[in-house]
Amino acid sequence: MELNFELEEIQYLVENLNFAQKVERSLNLIxxxxxxxxxxxVVANSLGKDSSVVWHLAKSVNPSIRGFIVTTRFKPKQTVEFMHRMVKIYPELKIYKNDEAIPEKLYQSDPDKCCFLLKVKPTREAIEDMHVNCWVTGLRCTEGRxxxxxxxxxxxxxGLIKLNPILLWYEREVWQYLxxxxxxxxxxxxxxxxxxxCEPCTIISAGEDERAGRWVGTSKNGGECGIHTNPLKSIPAKIRY
Ligand code: SF4
Structure with missing residues (x-):
């Protein structure tokens, strides 16, 4: 598979492919x-809008494609209900959750560590447990800094390919597809x-930045939980928690 595209080329495609071309490109990638x-x-399904697109695209490529959901003790009840609804429709979606004891309000004192324990660790577990060689995500390059x-x-x-098939999509195109x-x-x-x-780390935000409502008031504001930035396979001992 082709691995290299210059960032300028990616930006050109974001701005110049139309909606139908982007859908076709995403389907081809999958x-x-x-x-x-x-x-x-295997598709990583975060139960957000982007994952819903990728899950739907993957299912139209082959209905037997499997997926996993990483959930935490802090997910809002609506997300938990939606998760159970999805798993009922798609039993091939497997849930991973880390229930180990963590310090109270770790999300305030050390959100990076909290995300690492509750999100990155179970993602690693899913990848190992489901024998994944290629994981598919809903990451988009227009989503934030x-x-x-x-x-x-x-x-x-x-040994672990990461496929971001809707990387080029705008937020509008996500809603258009859905x-x-x-x-x-x-x-x-x-x-x-x-x-x-998660509930303690997400607020309703307005304005340009799509991820502005995440981790407000911390250095992580608008940032990442770590599943897209941490190693997920062949983990060097020094970065294990
Ligand atoms: S989003 Fe917040 S509560 Fe959820 S794992 Fe990260 S720091 Fe913890």
């Missing part, structure tokens, strides 16, 4: 990866949220 990796291709330096196909961890295909979405969006996360 189709080609599925041909190469078969059952070892921390998401501009990604590619559609990456190999950040040796509406045109009647895809069910997390009810949190109806309340006004634009980017979904």
């Amino acid at each position: 189709r080609n990866a599925y041909q190469e990796y078969g059952d070892k291709l 921390t998401r501009t330096n990604f590619r559609e196909i990456e190999e950040r961890d040796k 509406a045109l295909n009647n895809v069910p979405v997390n009810p949190m969006y109806a309340l006004g949220y634009r980017s979904l996360g």
Whole structure:
């Protein structure tokens, strides 16, 4: 699979492909990866709008494609209900959750560590447990300041391809796809949220930045939980918590 695209080329494609071309490109990326990796291709489903698009695209490539959901003790009840609804429809979606004891309000004192324990660790577990060689995410480069330096196909961890098939999509195109295909979405969006996360770390925000409502008041504001930036396979001992 092709791994390298210059950032300028990516930006050109973001701005110049139309909606239908982007959908076709995303489908091709998943189709080609599925041909190469078969059952070892697995979709990460965060229950957000972008994951809902990717899950729907993957299912139209092959209905037997599997997925995993990483949830935490701090997810809003609407997200938890939506998760159970999705798993009932798609039993091939497996849930991973870290229930180990952590310090109270760790999300305030050390949100990076909290995300690492509650999100990155179970993601690693899912990848190992489901024997994943290619994981598919809903990451988009137009989503915010921390998401501009990604590619559609990456190999950040040796032996683990990361496919970002809707990397080039605008937020509008995500909603366009969901509406045109009647895809069910997390009810949190109806309340006004634009980017979904854990309850203590997510507020309803307005304005340009799609992820502005995440980790408000911390250095992580608008940033990342770590699943897109930490190694997920072949983990060097020194960075294990
Ligand atoms: S989003 Fe907040 S509560 Fe959730 S894992 Fe990260 S720091 Fe913890």
